[in-house]
Amino acid sequence: MNIFMILIGSAFINNYVFAQFLGMCPFFGVSKKTDMAIGMGISVTFVMVLASVMTWLFYNLVLVPLDITYLRTLVFVLIIASIVQFVEVFMKKMFVALYSKLGVYLPLITTNCAIFGVTLININQELSFIEAIVNALGAGAGFTLAMLLMAGIREKYEHNPDIPEVFRGFPLALFSAGLMSIGFMGFQGII
């Protein structure tokens, strides 16, 4: 039950985009088309899980025994950047079809703060290994959902001539993100 709570919690209640305001850059940058949004969302979910696994192991097997947990920010950045790089190179060689679908988003993910946020929250909430993975999965699902919703809305209004010129493009994206964020506050009371 606890695991299910974590999943729902990180996907909806503490949605990384709408409730915690992490990963804003890809949320606005890549949410112009739904297929791109899905691709980005899946890549982010994948990297989130991978990064959670790696950072959790590193934290508990290296940083805690050495008593240098205060260095986790620095070390996690290092780990995330390295594994994203590694995955990109590996995928290019081994899974070309997958690379052409998802690989283009990987460089964008290297410095995505949503991923970094997930790994830090895993540690700060003292989640177990399994819980950390579930938390990452939920966060990824929430991010994908946010991207998909945003892309759907933006596709609708992108070419609407009724929108005043001052609001076109980015301003309206910010407005809709704010309204969606208010909408996601409705999940607050679920658990």
Next chain:
Amino acid sequence: MIEAMLVAIFSVGGLALVFGIILGFSARKCAVKGDPRVDRIINVLPGANCGACGQPGCSMFAEKVVKGEADYKSCSPGGASAAAEIAEHLGVKYEGTDRMVAFVKCNGSDDNVKRSYIYDGPKSCVAASQLATGGNKKCLYSCIGHESCKHACPFDAIEMKNNIAVVNTKKCTGCSKCVQVCPKNIIEMVPDKAKVRMPCNSRDKGKVVRENCRAGCINCNLCIKACGENAIGFSNNVMTIDYDKCTMCLECVNKCPVKAIRYTV
């Protein structure tokens, strides 16, 4: 104190070193050999990403060309020089192409054609052509002159002269963006070397044309008779020049009573 510092420095430094080695090793181990010709072709291309070749961008075009899925000559902005260089990189023999440029088929500048009313709407040919009269110039087939093609041109090659679009053939790369945008369909791609062109595309009868425009073709057929090469055709009240047959003798240009047919520079 100093111990804590040393532990931090060496552990993080060691970690970075390990990651660096792993990454460096994997980069070498998993290196994918891309075709070096792709990069060379990308360098040759203009990089405007205009899409005239039908591909999403210059790099995609280069990839498709190397794979043999696209014609290396289809980059019109790059023109003959780019095609020749690409052919060299591909190791195939280059056969020349005619450089195509856009040509606005209308003589209806403000000197020649009158306005039927004052248009006060948005400055866009598309908007103006939606009105019942298809723009406020008296001739139904004329260039409206609201600069839609000028804005569409990625190479700044279209200027407005006397409320009519004029293509600067030196800057024009033949990407056809203006052809797609023109709501009156009066822009056509023609070979740059064919200098004798027929700008008027009015399908009205001669009398109506005469009333609307001073430089419109009145279908007098003098040019057809003057042409020794049989290069001028006539259909739907529009004269057409067969550029393959035309020898640019200028007989038709001299004969034309309204100076509709022109030697274009």
